[in-house]
Amino acid sequence: MTTAVNHYGRHGDLVDAAIAKLKLHFGERLTTATAVRDQHGHDVSWHPSYPPDAVVFPDTADEVSRIVATCHAFDVPVIPFGTGTSCEGHVAALMGGICIDLSRLDRILTIQPDDMTATVEAGVTRKRLNAELRDTGLFFPVDPGADASLGGMASTRASGTNAMRYGTMKDNVVSLGVVLPNGDRIRTASHARKSAAGYDLTRLWVGSEGTLGIVTDVTVKLHPIPDHVVAISASFSTLEQAVGFVLVATKLTDSLARIELLDELQVEAVNSYSKLSLPVEPTLFIELHGSRAAVEAALPFIETEAHAAGASRFDTAVSAEARGRLWQARHDIWWANLALRPGASALPTDSCVPVSRLVEAILAAKADVRDLGLLAPICGHVGDGNFHLCVLFDPADPDERQRVETLTKRLAARAIALQGTSTGEHGIGHGKMAALVAEHGPAIRVMAAIKRAVDPHNIMNPGKIFNLAEAPPFN
Amino acid sequence: MTTAVNHYGRHGDLVDAAIAKLKLHFGERLTTATAVRDQHGHDVSWHPSYPPDAVVFPDTADEVSRIVATCHAFDVPVIPFGTGTSCEGHVAALMGGICIDLSRLDRILTIQPDDMTATVEAGVTRKRLNAELRDTGLFFPVDPGADASLGGMASTRASGTNAMRYGTMKDNVVSLGVVLPNGDRIRTASHARKSAAGYDLTRLWVGSEGTLGIVTDVTVKLHPIPDHVVAISASFSTLEQAVGFVLVATKLTDSLARIELLDELQVEAVNSYSKLSLPVEPTLFIELHGSRAAVEAALPFIETEAHAAGASRFDTAVSAEARGRLWQARHDIWWANLALRPGASALPTDSCVPVSRLVEAILAAKADVRDLGLLAPICGHVGDGNFHLCVLFDPADPDERQRVETLTKRLAARAIALQGTSTGEHGIGHGKMAALVAEHGPAIRVMAAIKRAVDPHNIMNPGKIFNLAEAPPFN
Numbered sequence: 001m002t003t004a005v006n007h008y009g010r011h012g013d014l015v016d017a018a019i020a021k022l023k024l025h026f027g028e029r030l031t032t033a034t035a036v037r038d039q040h041g042h043d044v045s046w047h048p049s050y051p052p053d054a055v056v057f058p059d060t061a062d063e064v065s066r067i068v069a070t071c072h073a074f075d076v077p078v079i080p081f082g083t084g085t086s087c088e089g090h091v092a093a094l095m096g097g098i099c100i101d102l103s104r105l106d107r108i109l110t111i112q113p114d115d116m117t118a119t120v121e122a123g124v125t126r127k128r129l130n131a132e133l134r135d136t137g138l139f140f141p142v143d144p145g146a147d148a149s150l151g152g153m154a155s156t157r158a159s160g161t162n163a164m165r166y167g168t169m170k171d172n173v174v175s176l177g178v179v180l181p182n183g184d185r186i187r188t189a190s191h192a193r194k195s196a197a198g199y200d201l202t203r204l205w206v207g208s209e210g211t212l213g214i215v216t217d218v219t220v221k222l223h224p225i226p227d228h229v230v231a232i233s234a235s236f237s238t239l240e241q242a243v244g245f246v247l248v249a250t251k252l253t254d255s256l257a258r259i260e261l262l263d264e265l266q267v268e269a270v271n272s273y274s275k276l277s278l279p280v281e282p283t284l285f286i287e288l289h290g291s292r293a294a295v296e297a298a299l300p301f302i303e304t305e306a307h308a309a310g311a312s313r314f315d316t317a318v319s320a321e322a323r324g325r326l327w328q329a330r331h332d333i334w335w336a337n338l339a340l341r342p343g344a345s346a347l348p349t350d351s352c353v354p355v356s357r358l359v360e361a362i363l364a365a366k367a368d369v370r371d372l373g374l375l376a377p378i379c380g381h382v383g384d385g386n387f388h389l390c391v392l393f394d395p396a397d398p399d400e401r402q403r404v405e406t407l408t409k410r411l412a413a414r415a416i417a418l419q420g421t422s423t424g425e426h427g428i429g430h431g432k433m434a435a436l437v438a439e440h441g442p443a444i445r446v447m448a449a450i451k452r453a454v455d456p457h458n459i460m461n462p463g464k465i466f467n468l469a470e471a472p473p474f475n
Numbered sequence: 476m477t478t479a480v481n482h483y484g485r486h487g488d489l490v491d492a493a494i495a496k497l498k499l500h501f502g503e504r505l506t507t508a509t510a511v512r513d514q515h516g517h518d519v520s521w522h523p524s525y526p527p528d529a530v531v532f533p534d535t536a537d538e539v540s541r542i543v544a545t546c547h548a549f550d551v552p553v554i555p556f557g558t559g560t561s562c563e564g565h566v567a568a569l570m571g572g573i574c575i576d577l578s579r580l581d582r583i584l585t586i587q588p589d590d591m592t593a594t595v596e597a598g599v600t601r602k603r604l605n606a607e608l609r610d611t612g613l614f615f616p617v618d619p620g621a622d623a624s625l626g627g628m629a630s631t632r633a634s635g636t637n638a639m640r641y642g643t644m645k646d647n648v649v650s651l652g653v654v655l656p657n658g659d660r661i662r663t664a665s666h667a668r669k670s671a672a673g674y675d676l677t678r679l680w681v682g683s684e685g686t687l688g689i690v691t692d693v694t695v696k697l698h699p700i701p702d703h704v705v706a707i708s709a710s711f712s713t714l715e716q717a718v719g720f721v722l723v724a725t726k727l728t729d730s731l732a733r734i735e736l737l738d739e740l741q742v743e744a745v746n747s748y749s750k751l752s753l754p755v756e757p758t759l760f761i762e763l764h765g766s767r768a769a770v771e772a773a774l775p776f777i778e779t780e781a782h783a784a785g786a787s788r789f790d791t792a793v794s795a796e797a798r799g800r801l802w803q804a805r806h807d808i809w810w811a812n813l814a815l816r817p818g819a820s821a822l823p824t825d826s827c828v829p830v831s832r833l834v835e836a837i838l839a840a841k842a843d844v845r846d847l848g849l850l851a852p853i854c855g856h857v858g859d860g861n862f863h864l865c866v867l868f869d870p871a872d873p874d875e876r877q878r879v880e881t882l883t884k885r886l887a888a889r890a891i892a893l894q895g896t897s898t899g900e901h902g903i904g905h906g907k908m909a910a911l912v913a914e915h916g917p918a919i920r921v922m923a924a925i926k927r928a929v930d931p932h933n934i935m936n937p938g939k940i941f942n943l944a945e946a947p948p949f950n
Contacts, residue, residue, distance in 0.1 A: 114722050114831035115860075137726065157671045168669050170678070171646060182949055186918040191894040192827040193859050194643050196632045196682055196902040198911050198940055199922045203645070203678030207671055224726045247589050251612065251699045254729070254765060290729060290769060297768030352667040356589035384668050385590075419666040427671040436673050443661040446929060447674045453928035454921060456949055465673055474657055474931055 015096060018074035019054045022067060022098070029057040040081050040091065040099045044146070046347050046395060047089035047431055052079055052099035059104050061121075061177060061185065061216035068214060069183025071098055077462050078181075080210040082152025083125065085144075087348055088429025090156065090209055094463035102151055105216060108132050117174055117191065119219040122151025129220075138222040141166035144425070145334065150218040157207030159425040161330070164383035165257040165289060166223055168425065169206050176205050177217035181455040191219060204450070209427055210461035212454050226257070226289035230299060231323040234286065234306045235279040235313040239263070242282045243359045245309035246382050249286075250355075252305060253298035257289040259383040260330055263366070266337075266377035266390075273336030274329035279313055284382070285330055287323070330379075337377055337390040344375075344392040349408055351415035352386040352424025361418055362387055368410050372403040386424035413438065428465045436466060445471045490571060493549040494529045497542060497573070504532040515556050515566065515574045519621070521822050521870060522564035522906055527554055527574035534579050536596075536652060536660065536691035543689060544658025546573055552937050553656075555685040557627025558600065560619075562823055563904025565631065565684055569938035577626055580691060583607050592649055592666065594694040597626025604695075613697035616641035619900070620809065626690040631902040632682030636805070639858035640732040640764060641698055643900065644681050651680050652692035656930040666694060679925070684902055685936035687929050701732070701764035705774060706792040706801050709761065709781045710754040714738070717757045718834045720784035721857050724761075725830075727780060728773035732764040734858040735805055738841070741812075741852035741865075748811030749804035754788055759857070760805055762798070805854075812852055812865040819850075819867040824883055826890035827861040827899025836893055837862060843885050847878040861899035888913065903940045911941060920946045 023030050031037075032054045041051035058064045071078045077097025084091055093099060105121035108129070112118070113136050120129055127147045129140050142153060143160035152158075154176060159168035166172065175189040188201035205212060236242040239261075246259055262270060262283045271278055288295045288302075299316070306314050317323045329336075338346055353361045362378060369376045369389065380387025391407060393400045412422035412435035422435035437444055448471030451458070458468060498505050506512075507529045516526035533539045546553045552572025559566055568574060580596035583604070587593070588611050595604055602622045604615050617628060618635035627633075629651060634643035641647065650664040663676035680687060711717040714736075721734055737745060737758045746753055763770045763777075774791070781789050792798045804811075813821055828836045837853060844851045844864065855862025866882060868875045887897035887910035897910035912919055923946030926933070933943060 112829065112831055115829040116725070117829070157675070159669060159671075163669060167646075170669075170675065171642075180921070180949070184917055186916070186921060188918065190891070190896045190914060191829045192861075192890075192896045192899060193829070194634060194638060194645075194827055194861060194899050195896040196825075196898045196900050197896045197907075197914055198682070198903055198919070199925060200632070200645065200678045200682050201918055201921060203675045204925075207673070207675050224729075226729075250591070254699075254701075255769075291772055293772030294730075294766055294769030297766055350671075352669055354587065354590040354592070354666050354668070356587055386667075386669060415667075416665065421665045421667045421670040421672045423671045424667060424669050425671050428673055432672075439665060439672055441661070442659055443663065443676055444673070446655070446661065446676060449928035450674060450679075450925050453924035454949060474655070474929060 014074045015053045015076050018070055018076045018098065021070055022056060025066065026056050031055055040084070040101065041093055043084050043086040043089060043091050045087045045089055045431065046345050047092060050092035050094050052093035053096045055099045055101055057101050057104050061105065061179065064100060064214055064216050065179045065183045065185055067098065067100055068179050068181065071459055072182050072457065075457055075459065077459050078214070079461050080155065080214045082123065082149035083146060085146035085148050086152065086156055086429060087426040088431035090427060090429040090464060092430060094430060100214060102149065109217060111136065113138060115191070116222045117219055118222055119217060120150055121217050122215050123149050125149050126153065133222065137225055139225050140220055141223055142169055142172055145331070150220065151215040154206050154215050154218050155208065155210055156427040157425070161258045161260055161381060163381060164259060170203060172221045173202055173206050173218060174221060175219040176202055176215050178205055179214045179216055181213055181457070181460045207427065209429065209464050211451055211464055213460060228290060228292040228295045229323065230288045230295055231317040231326050232286040232302070233278060233315045233326060234284045234311045235281045236310055237281060237312060238310070239282045239362055240359050241310035242284055243382060245306055245311065246284070247355060248305050248309065249302055250383060252301055253288070255288040255290040255295050255298045256286065256383060258285065258287040260285040261380045261382040261387065263378040266333065266379050269336040269340050269377050270329050270333065273339050274332055276329055281312065285326055333379055334390070337392060340377070341375055341392040345395045347391040347393065347404060348426070349389040349391065349411050350386070350423045350426040351411050351420060352384065353415055353418045353420030355385040357418040357420065358382065358385050358387070361414060361420070364414055365389060365411055368407055372407055374403055374407060384424065385420065430464055433466060445474070449474055489549045490528045490551050493545055493551045493573065496545055497531060500541065501531050506530055515559065515576065516568055518559050518561040518564060518566050520562045520564060520906065521820050522567060525567035525569050527568035528571045530574045530576055532576050532579050536580065536654065539575060539689055539691050540654045540658045540660055542573065542575055543654050543656065546934055547657050547932065550932055550934065552934050553689070554936050555630065555689045557598065557624035558621060560621035560623050561627065561631055561904060562901040563906035565902060565904040565939065567905060569905060575689060577624065584692060586611065588613060590666070591697045592694055593697055594692055595625055596692050597690050598624050600624050601628065608697065612700055614700050615695055616698055617644055617647055620806070625693040625695065629681050629690050629693050630683065630685050632900070634900040636733045636735055636856060638856060639734060645678060647696045648677055648681050648693060649696060650694040651677055651690050653680055654689045654691055656688055656932070656935045682902065684904065684939050686926055686939055688935060703765060703767040703770045704798065705763045705770050706798040707761040707777070708753065708790045708792070708801060709759045709786045710756045710788040711785050712756060712787060713785070714757045714837055715834050716785035717759055718857060720781055720786065721759070722830060723780050723784065724777055725858060727776055728763070730763040730765040730770050730773045731761065731858065733760070733762040735760040736855045736857040736862065738853040741808065741854050744811040744815045744852050745804050745808065748814050749807055751804055756787065760801055808854055809865070812867060815852070816850055816867040820870045822866040822868065822879060823901070824864040824866065824886050825861070825898045825901040826886050826895060827859065828890055828893045828895030830860045832893040832895065833857065833860050833862070836889060836895070839889055840864060840886055843882055847882055849878055849882060859899065860895065905939055908941060920949070924949055
């Protein structure tokens with residue numbers, strides 16, 4: 001195993017040499033300005049900023065290759081940067097190095113309506129792609145909270161509210177253009193919608209968090225815009241009732257596109273911030289997608305089952321405006337939560353368990369929050385068993401910080417004990433490495449072996465996902 | 476890189492030692508009988524048998540681990556064997572070694588209706604699983620031609636006629652139990668339906684063809700049995716019309732579960748073998764799945780579009796019996812084709828291209844068949860862009876064999892040129908290694924690097940997928 005270069009340590013001269021060499025080509029597009037470095041050293045999370053030594057803004061995949069080849073030659077860490085909206089310190093330059101900001105790789109390369117695919121450069125954001133698709137009758141469904149870049153979404157295996165019907169990035173990436181840690185370029189797959197041609201490199205790169213190379217273009221599946229959409233808000237006296245309903249509804253219709261759970265505190269926050277007047281009870285925001293006939297036929301069944309499960313209220317929203325109000329409120333949850341405790345920091349947790357264990361997981365989480373004296377509304381993509389606590393805390397209060405850390409550890413341990421994962425969609429970064437070890441045990445050694453094989457000098461986003469020193473190679 | 480052990484070469488004594496050691500534990504469950512070895516050295520394809528040195532029948536994953544650990548200690552190749560229904564020589568013991576027949580790992584471990592998942596041992600077949608699910612209202616949709624084992628289906632990334640709506644094994648495997656090449660056991664993922672926890676080992680193992688270890692159990696997604704099913708047979712004057720209709724229909728309804736194309740010759744074979752009287756024209760067998768409302772609403776639109784596209788005939792089959800007749804005919808295609816030329820061998824090809832290139836790919840394939848004077852009906856999972864020629868040839872005629880090889884080479888090259896793949900669902904085995912190089916270029920080096928990292932002694936199904944000697948490690 002090769003030890004990672006650390007510019008804070010003995011290899012600072014190599015970093016300087018790499019920067020000097022890149023500067024010759026990139027000129028103004030390479031900067032060592034403190035403000036830019038600082039901005040590129042952190043994401044939206046509570047993790048502190050670890051600024052890179054320089055930030056470079058390539059225009060093309062060839063330029064990305066040139067940068068990586070240079071860093072490979074000088075043994076200097078490389079950190080890819082999309083929109084900086086990850087949640088576990090994914091972009092932190094823990095060992096210094098060169099940050100590659102991919103925002104200028106922003107071309108839509110091809111849209112193939114017949115194949116229902118689009119190929120875009122890594123810096124294109126999901127909203128931009130959907131804007132470009134406007135006249136095709138197709139859309140790209142994966143919708144994490146942020147307007148993230150497609151390259152970043154692929155690299156973190158992002159998902160969102162539509163995953164139930166349309167899947168996550170794992171299901172929607174057809175092929176990736178990748179720059180390997182030595183600067184070579186590969187394509188992970190053809191543009192065929194299915195393939196049995198060797199190892200599934202596409203899926204290996206999806207979720208690899210920049211540790212195996214840099215994604216420079218992404219070919220994604222598109223989906224027909226549904227003919228008919230109905231949104232529903234349904235309130236239940238208890239969490240058991242709400243989740244019990246979900247288990248029935250899932251088998252009742254294939255029109256369920258979104259099922260979002262909000263606990264009482266989350267409803268309170270949303271009511272206050274978005275001026276709604278939902279009953280302060282566990283609530284589901286649901287959306288049905290399909291043909292008009294399918295959705296209209298499913299609706300009465302769903303309403304009957306909701307009432308049978310104990311729903312105290314069941315409201316539908318059909319017009320785009322009424323649906324928009326509901327989903328805007330859902331999308332604004334982050335701000336609604338921050339308004340619950342002005343001045344506080346927010347930490348999003350990310351458990352995902354088999355749906356049959358969801359009630360148990362959420363009730364235990366709520367008990368933890370109560371025991372630890374914390375404030376944390378809960379929302380979740382409940383059709384997938386994925387839920388987030390939004391922990392509101394004062395980062396300047398060491399005792400509260402300690403309690404937040406206790407909470408996140410308990411949540412991860414419990415998700416794993418319930419045959420689930422500590423992260424459904426946010427990834428590991430450097431924030432959840434211990435949880436990954438607890439979850440994957442000896443399989444970490446396989447991940448580390450792959451990392452070493454593809455990136456033997458450990459220059460690609462080093463210090464993320466796993467600690468190589470704890471995972472000996474196979475022999 | 477370590478050179479693979481070759482029992483035909485200098486390491487025969489090590490194979491004998493490994494067999495002697497395993498015999499102590501497995502007794503009658505380890506055999507070196509010629510008939511059994513021979514039967515385990517080939518699949519359903521035209522590739523010759525390469526018998527292993529011994530076949531062992533473990534009862535548990537722990538016993539699989541014991542066998543692999545022994546083979547690891549003695550540096551002896553290990554070849555996993557499911558039902559032997561692969562198509563590219565996947566089970567051939569090219570370098571000798573021990574074949575592990577997994578048919579006795581046949582327990583259904585858990586069925587979780589609320590999570591819509593089942594966990595089964597690797598030897599359980601897809602039909603057996605569906606029989607066990609009978610009372611749950613759920614089913615497992617992936618349906619390759621054979622009644623293959625779930626372990627084998629995962630290892631070859633199998634799919635079938637339902638892939639359009641339900642996906643392939645890549646989409647339906649949640650987690651795998653795996654024995655690594657050193658005998659260690661890992662689980663590739665938790666049982667959560669989505670995860671962002673590190674590298675996607677599940678997807679890496681799906682399709683790895685036994686080259687990275689042995690799958691011992693499989694957790695799969697289940698799906699609700701659709702409320703309503705309608706089958707359709709639609710005939711068109713030309714291939715362009717049939718495929719043109721598919722492109723429209725795909726965007727018209729989400730109820731399309733299956734779209735199978737049969738060319739004129741294929742229709743002739745089916746008419747004759749299954750006593751049908753379909754017009755001898757390019758024909759689509761279609762199946763709609765969904766709620767009664769959704770399917771019944773979609774049907775008139777589909778019929779209208781089919782006629783608009785040029786359909787000369789459009790018949791629906793609603794009763795289970797009528798649908799059964801149609802799909803039985805589809806499933807019996809292999810036998811129908813063999814009956815076209817009694818005594819001939821059949822070779823199935825497996826191109827998959829973006830759907831927009833499908834007409835071009837199939838017309839060129841038909842021209843090749845004509846030019847080369849061969850007989851090869853065509854069927855295909857046309858919604859995915861995947862099609863098979865079933866080449867009927869006399870293996871004892873060297874000239875005809877040569878022409879068959881020319882055909883398969885042209886097909887692979889063309890699929891790749893059209894941004895597709897030489898194998899949509901059959902895999903590489905040792906039959907398509909050259910095509911994989913043509914398709915993946917420098918990415919093969921990444922695959923080989925992963926193989927070397929996980930299986931440094933190259934004992935797991937050696938000689939399959941890639942030639943390690945042609946893919947130098949990264950440094």
